[in-house]
Amino acid sequence: MQLYELTLKQLKSKLINQEISSSEIVDSILDRIKVVDEKVKAFITVTEDMAKNLAKDLKQNSESKVLTGIPYGLKDDMCTNGVRTTCASKMLENFTPNYDATVVSRLKDQGGVLIGKLNMDEFSMGSSTEQSAFFATRNPWDLSRVPGGSSGGSAAAVAADELPFALGSDTGGSIRQPASFCGIVGFKPTYGSISRWGVMPFASSLDQVGIFSKDVQDCATVMNVIAGKDQLDSTSVDLDSTDYISYLDTNIKGMKIGFPKEYFQKGMNEEVKALIMKALNKYEEMGAIVQEVSLPHSEYALQAYHVIASAEASTNLARLDGVEYGLRDFQADNVVDMFSNSRAKGFGDEVKLRTMFGTFVLSSGYYERYYLKAMQVRRLVNEDFNKVFQDVDVIISPTTMNTAFKIGQKADDVLSLYMNDVLTVPVNMAGLPGISIPCGFIDGLPVGMQIIGKPFADGSVLKTAFAFEQNTDYHKQKPVLGVN
Amino acid sequence: MDLTIKDIEDIALLARLNLSEQEKETLIKELGTLFNFVDKLQDLDTEGIEPLINTLSVYNVFRSDEVRQSPSREEMLSNAPLTEDGYYKVPKIM
Amino acid sequence: MYSEYEVVIGLEVHVELKTKTKIFCGCSTDFGAEPNTQTCPSCAGFPGMLPVLNEKAVEYAIKAGLAINSQIAEYCKFDRKNYFYPDLSKAYQISQFDLPICQGGYLDIEVDGKRKRIGITRAHMEEDAGKLVHQGTITSTPFSFVDLNRSGVPLLEIVSEPEISSAAEATAYVEKLRSVLLFAGVSDCKMQEGSLRCDVNISVRPKGETELGTRAEIKNLNSFRSIERAIEYETKRQIEANLDGEEIVQETRTWDEEKQVTRSMRSKEEADDYRYFPDPDLPPLRISEDWVKRIREEMPEMPEQAQKRLVDKHGLSEYDASVLTLTPQHLAFFDESIELYSDAKTIANWIMGELNRLLNTNNIEIDNSKISVQGLTNLLKLIDQGQISGKMAKEVFEEMFNSGQSPEIIIKEKGMAQISDEATLIKLIDEIVLNNPKVVEDYKQGKKKALGFFVGQVMKATKGQANPAIVNKLLKEHLSRE
């Protein structure tokens, strides 16, 4: 087995046993990227020299920290001191922050080695990574298909063994959906458990940073590093005592699992449904109690989500006006035109569409009918979950209605693209923890299972995922990129 | 809902987006589709339901009034498209 | 004609809360720093930056609320006010829309003897924007320059009811507001530094009419004088427009200081639509009764309490008391003086007269003037002891004000001391009497004018420094012995 194929945990033990050095790992990863990334196109920026120099100085010893010498990648919406941070937009093509996002400093503090910045839909607006202003990322399992999005670059890179783990951000499914399409683990923790400081926002009340990894064990390890209160983020919560690894055991006897009937609706691929049912049987074999539950307002969640997310995004992106940083149009002779031209040149079509929609629903005459209404529906969606969680510990559903679609397939159909998020969006609306783990394949394409937990019960979500993983080997399957 | 070019232009000015005629045409269609899509929300009776702004129930998150050294001006201006004498420079506002 | 109309005025006053740091980041709020040297990614609106609320700003806002008799909200939140402007780094201002921290309130003002209560609608917290600097005038310059040092400085916006009906009432209201905020210690209220700025909403209507007329808003007035002048000008403009049957448009206007006129600010600008909505980055506030109680207990003496004390305890007139309580420094100066010198009225007269005159002409404040309580009270004692005449004391005081020198030294150096030493005076008198036998005769004939002549001569000889009382006494004794 090559070093680039190993999990975080496997690399860690080899490092501790002095079998290998950080430099060997980093070189192995960089070589892998050279070989496969021209096919996968996951990276916007590869920080090769920085990584090599850092790895050189990292010696394993008693002071070794959790990630000492371990490579990682970041979705390109996370600010990195001295490293270009583009959000896959022309607007920020040449933007180099002078600060590290809190999650980045925490990875650095634990000795992690940044390998590069990963492709995404521009400002996270999309579900396929086709909306990147630079290039589309490809699904390692079938290069003619999308990796999902918006954190598609992170998912594809981990699936293609270009990285042992990566961070992404999830506003309506942007971690879980690509993880599902790429056959890896993708975890969106409870809203508030990971600092958002230094991460370009899409929708502040829905965004949450999360993790892509090759298995649940690694996911818990990274959670221990990045989760917890940040004084710079007023919406981050104090969980510093939590040890996520301690939740990882396979004994789920008596655990109550609900599956929401509304999630198995028309338009869902029957084979996907079958695989989830199979997984639920597995859980019953392991001693869990599975029951059908109802989330009656699910069918309104997607609409409410698009109103709220677009509204918040329209003002979060307003700061991109070409004054302090970012693209500026120099033709304009007055400031109104300077703003309007700079933003027109800097933003892609999807960003323009959502900025317009978000501005509409907040403007007078639309506010009550759309924004306020959506916030009320959000309450109903939230209460649905509260009710169900009085009876069950976790909720299980497919992560997506289908497997990865072809690049360009949904290009000119806004709504069918949005439908991708229908099963993941309600989790963000309620701020809950949700994970997607591999649960099978259809025609060689991975299928993901979504496990949803109570607020701040991230531990039991990881436990539920871990138990399944220990009894299956879907997560061990690797795509054949015709290069190994 | 039927949007007019005027509606699009008003909102585009609010959002500071200089749209081409072509873009306006496309946006009328796509925004129309979006509005029809979200109009499903009107089927729900939400009379008297408290809007949910944020799922967290935290209050009174403060910092203390202690000065933190600001980064140097050079650092702060390093990403600016146009500066002069330590100011950000922009075209006239009227 | 004008008298058939009345003017209706409401004021929106922005005051900077005097925290050390900005409302949502740790940058300093010190005034007058080099452009863009007190900014950070947060107050400059960089990607991923999040606001964290300065607790002190909330405390000051509550204090201010108590000072203007407001209800402090048990629950309040922050909202985004969205608009594009080069000095607004995030393209939204974090403010409070429907749930301000202070609700209701009032201030009592007095204009030529008439007391009036001006209602306050609300006061809310918000962040200040940066500053735009122009080459030449705002309309002629091809470029503007953005300084974000002020971006994120905590503001309290205090909105009055439209219950003010003259320029005089408007300035009285702002003066009163300024004094209560100064006493509460929540703001420096330095208009020249922009830490107190005033927007005036103004409309006119025929007397007896109950409907409000169309109003204009005059933005960013930063001196009492400009508030007064702008209101007088705008009132006249609107009444004349009415008389000529022109319709008044609701608009924002600006005060042109050199031309002394208001002019429309409408440019290539759409109808305002700020799209307020709750800021998801900031958890709401719950302000407990305990918290408010604690702050109420910390509240220092307010101007009205102080006035009452000055009248009851020191027997000053209502008017004197109100002047001495315009700023805490004036009151402190009086309170310290009265410890060292017992005559309250005399102290009051000197503070309100000479001291205020010199402060205004040099436009500085007591704190940074050279005058000291010791200095003033010593001077008053010297007058009482007859060591210097009241007339000369004014000169000495001005010298003290400029040099900071003690009165004793000034008097010595300038040789201003009064001559009360009898021996010295008797020698003079002997001489003068000797040289004027004729006048002595007149005196004996009972010509009283003669005495005046001798007094005059003594004064002349001593350049006015002889103590007149003593001179009179000695002359009478001497002449009676002739």
Ligand SMILES: [Mg+2]
């Ligand atoms: Mg305001």
Ligand SMILES: [Zn+2]
């Ligand atoms: Zn700052």
